[in-house]
Amino acid sequence: MAKFHSLEVASVHHETPEAIVVGFRIPDALRSEFQFIHGQYVTLKLTVNGEELRRSYSICSSPLDIHEIRIAVKRVQDGRASTELVEKLKQGMTLEVMTPMGNFTTALDPTKERHFVAFAAGSGITPILSILKTVLRSEPKSRFTLFYGNTDRDRIIFRKKLDELKTQYTDRLAVHHILSQGKDEDALFNGRITTEKAKQLLGRFVADALHKEFFICGPEQMMVNVSEALESMGVDKKQLHIELFTSPVTSGAKKPPVAVGEGAFKGTAKVKVILDGRETEITVNANGDAVLDVALDAGLDVPFACKGAVCCTCKARVVEGQVEMAMNYALTDEEVADGYVLTCQTHPRSANVTIDYDQH
Numbered sequence: 463m464a465k466f467h468s469l470e471v472a473s474v475h476h477e478t479p480e481a482i483v484v485g486f487r488i489p490d491a492l493r494s495e496f497q498f499i500h501g502q503y504v505t506l507k508l509t510v511n512g513e514e515l516r517r518s519y520s521i522c523s524s525p526l527d528i529h530e531i532r533i534a535v536k537r538v539q540d541g542r543a544s545t546e547l548v549e550k551l552k553q554g555m556t557l558e559v560m561t562p563m564g565n566f567t568t569a570l571d572p573t574k575e576r577h578f579v580a581f582a583a584g585s586g587i588t589p590i591l592s593i594l595k596t597v598l599r600s601e602p603k604s605r606f607t608l609f610y611g612n613t614d615r616d617r618i619i620f621r622k623k624l625d626e627l628k629t630q631y632t633d634r635l636a637v638h639h640i641l642s643q644g645k646d647e648d649a650l651f652n653g654r655i656t657t658e659k660a661k662q663l664l665g666r667f668v669a670d671a672l673h674k675e676f677f678i679c680g681p682e683q684m685m686v687n688v689s690e691a692l693e694s695m696g697v698d699k700k701q702l703h704i705e706l707f708t709s710p711v712t713s714g715a716k717k718p719p720v721a722v723g724e725g726a727f728k729g730t731a732k733v734k735v736i737l738d739g740r741e742t743e744i745t746v747n748a749n750g751d752a753v754l755d756v757a758l759d760a761g762l763d764v765p766f767a768c769k770g771a772v773c774c775t776c777k778a779r780v781v782e783g784q785v786e787m788a789m790n791y792a793l794t795d796e797e798v799a800d801g802y803v804l805t806c807q808t809h810p811r812s813a814n815v816t817i818d819y820d821q822h
């Protein structure tokens with residue numbers, strides 16, 4: 463099961479005025495627990511002004527670069543955790559870091575010859591950098607095209623790293639910067655990535671989009687715009703990988719109850735929670751708080767982070783009974799079909815339910 467460990471901060475590098483890149487030293491004893499797949503994230507547990515915060519940050523290093531896990535944190539306006547990290551984190555400090563997780567990834571195969579395309583904006587570059595580096599090193603015949611939106615040149619996170627990679631992989635990596643305050647002679651590279659601009663970029667730089675695999679990560683509106691552009695071009699949803707950093711609906715507080723459908727179970731369910739091999743029974747109202755909130759109120763140390771259905775830290779498997787999720791932006795269709803749920807969104811729909819956090 464996912465667990466927090468104290469990790470030493472090996473390095474802090476100020477990448478742009480608002481963003482830092484943080485390296486964690488992984489002791490030998492924890493190396494297997496911190497093994498990760500390109501595109502995954504870790505969750506940090508911080509105390510800021512007496513308040514415990516859990517925040518997820520994507521890993522920007524490649525799993526092929528051993529001994530260190532690196533993340534990039536961009537300060538958001540009035541952001542509690544990101545401001546604390548960007549302003550105060552120093553080399554040598556320790557942080558509580560949860561073992562890696564996440565589905566924003568794809569299986570790689572060195573024999574394949576593919577063309578991956580990514581749209582990133584701002585800190586959305588972080589998981590995409592990990593994917594891009596891993597693809598270029600693991601699939602020697604594959605190509606990668608990145609469309610990367612930022613306000614201006616000075617705010618481009620990993621600008622130098624991307625330049626180096628372009629030099630190293632001249633024939634296989636293309637990077638197109640789109641700057642909202644840019645003054646390029648070609649207007650296509652100036653302004654925000656709207657649906658129309660995404661279509662034009664794809665039309666000019668990506669032949670045959672119907673047969674590509676796409677990664678999208680950045681502010682919600684950019685992701686909506688790019689998804690719309692791809693859908694209008696006939697790209698199948700199965701070809702899209704999308705990572706949300708913020709929930710479109712909630713800020714992490716307890717959610718209002720979900721409406722219970724006609725004829726569905728409306729009572730109080732006995733929910734057996736399996737955690738670290740131990741079983742605990744909790745009582746959960748069908749139209750009350752989600753299973754995660756009730757389990758936390760009961761004092762169980764169940765894993766969680768965003769509480770807004772965008773990360774999968776609170777994932778568990780339903781092994782008995784019926785449940786319903788209010789939202790899901792993190793689990794794949796296959797995982798849902800296999801009985802996995804985001805417990806921050808899960809409500810019982812039968813009198814007896816068993817949820818296993820050990821089957822993460």
Ligand SMILES: Cc1cc2nc3c(=O)[nH]c(=O)nc-3n(C[C@H](O)[C@H](O)[C@H](O)COP(=O)(O)OP(=O)(O)OC[C@H]3O[C@@H](n4cnc5c(N)ncnc54)[C@H](O)[C@@H]3O)c2cc1C
Nearest residue numbers: 517518519520534535536540541542543544585588707773
């Ligand atoms: C799977 C996953 C991976 C993530 N990876 C990264 C990453 O690699 N780098 C990174 O910097 N962040 C990443 N995030 C976002 C990160 O977890 C925090 O949400 C972010 O740092 C803001 O936290 P905060 O405590 O500073 O802001 P809060 O105090 O929680 O929020 C302050 C205000 O800012 C708004 N806000 C919160 N997050 C954002 C945002 N991302 N953009 C704009 N406004 C926002 C809130 O709605 C609120 O109004 C990721 C999130 C998830 C779920």
